Amino acid sequence: MGITILIVDDSKLARIVLSKAIAALQPDWTRVEAGNADEALAVIDRQQIDVAVLDYNMPGRDGLDLAAELRSRFPSMSIAVATANVQDEVIAAAKAANATFISKPVTEDGMRGFLSGAALRLRSAGK
């Protein structure tokens, strides 16, 4: 079965940019999108998600809140939080959810480490 990555960002432009970087680095992965945390949870209830990239500052629940929920439900999911807001408390909350930081604006280079790490973890888990 293939690998599916979920992109959660309230900005359509940001989703396009993330999607483009992921397509360039992991062309075989299936990409699904959500515009907020509630939509993301609805997607996750419908289908298997292996990797998630979450925007931090979104209307409704923020990306760190969503990361914490995903972590409690899916202990081995690879999760990244994308933000330019690198305050100590934000970093600490991401670490607590065992999520990787990706700095915004997102670039292919900025995504590379996270995606190859996630690919490696999935391979070693036999996926």
Place this chain on the structure above:
Amino acid sequence: MTAGTIALDGLERDALTELVNIGVSRAAVSLRKLVGEQVVLSVPSLELITRTAAAQLIRERENERLVAICQDFAGAFSGRALLIFPEGSSTSLVKAIAGSELVDEELTSMEDEALAETGNVVLNGCLASIANMLQHRLTLSLPQLIRGDGQTLFTDVGCSPDEGVVLFLYINFAINDRDVRGYIAMLMDLPSLAALKILVNDFIARVVGSDEAGLV
């Protein structure tokens, strides 16, 4: 001139909001270093409204007199950026930065200077990030302190006094442990908005790829 002539389409609005979000997020990191406490940000809002309506928007939320540090910016597009606090919050902010052991007279004497410096750090950080992402240099005026209501802040020096529509971008922030809250706002008039629209489209083409930009 009506707003309709230079309306922003969905993706342009989206891109501009994202640019401001990134700029303000970086500025919040600088502000956090000054105050030593987390700065919590809202999601940015973007409106095409008159200056009077913009002032009204702030007035509806704030009964207190306001203190603002403003910097005018000029370049391919120009306008004014403001860091706005209710007066009570501005005193708490100076305490948070300067240290709570200062006596009241010392605080009063350094309040204006401390606010100007804070505004400089936050607004420069925000505007420089936006200018870099748009790949266009902006020159910034020195920070200036204004006290008054929303109307004073948005129509005082530097901006044309007409009742035309402006682009009004704002985000609110709070430093909960210090009882500080305020706004970061940006005002741009319509000729600037036309120039900004071109730069935003260039930005979209750069990050999305011009081949795909036409499709979204």
